[in-house]
Amino acid sequence: MKVTINGQLKSFESPLNLYDILEQEELIGMMIAVAQNGTFVPKSEYQATSVNDGDDIEIVAPMQGG
């Protein structure tokens, strides 16, 4: 299946949950937050959140801001 992660289209073996995606992206344990198709997904729900073909995932971290 194809999933867009931070604007980049990527291919994954399905089925996957959000935790699997973050693991493959080497982001587990980092200070991040995630939105799936524009909706926030709490950290406690990564394992239970399935990722589907065509999903749009945003992964963010702290950054400088004014």
Place this chain on the structure above:
Amino acid sequence: MVLNIGDQILQSRFFLGTAGYPSPDALAQSIEAAKPGLLTVSLRRESKAGKGQDFWNIIKGFNLPVLPNTAGCQGVQEAVTTAEMAREIFETNWIKLEVIGDDYTLQPDPYRLLDAAETLIQKGFEVFPYMTDDLILANRLTDLGCNILMPWGAPIGSGRGLNNPFALKLLRERFADKTLVIDAGIGAPSHAAAAMEMGYDAILLNTAVSKAKDPAGMAKAFSYSIEAGRAAYLSGIIEPQETASASTPLIDKPLWHQQT
């Protein structure tokens, strides 16, 4: 000069942004010099390179409250989702709510700002709305439950200072029991002092420090001006007069009106 805001006591009325410094060292030195009450931060896409983690390591070392923003958001859902992500990452319900309506002036969209503020307040956020100096917008925001208002002095990064002192004074008079923070447009320490002399509770700025020739030096200058402006406000500034008024007493002046 401490400030009670939200559920916290801040040790300074200077809120400093963390973006656009020439180097991480310059950022750290500026924070040291400013001794700010809080630091503003943001969220951006993360990769396995972990840039965001490096930045956070600098910020957390200062042990200051952080105010995450929704910079760059133009839609309500986008702003709400960004705020929710910020709450989880930074472990705070504070959010500087920016919903931009115009790319050239970065003027906030008042209608979407209200919609986003309403949703976020319902979700338990303490909303710090970045807003214009419009009185009716301020009324609507406080009606929704905003305890803090952050009108712009001028467009973000413009350094123009206080474009509309009349409107800003009116907001201060009408919202005497709310926390008012000037956010954006400040260029010189005198601008910050002028806002504090009006009775504003705090100043949020970034570019005036980060783009200064000597950011740490400018941070110190703003720290002085914000403190001076606050002290002046509390001490009671005299009203301007149309005529001169001698400051030196004339009683017992020698040679009083003596003709030569």
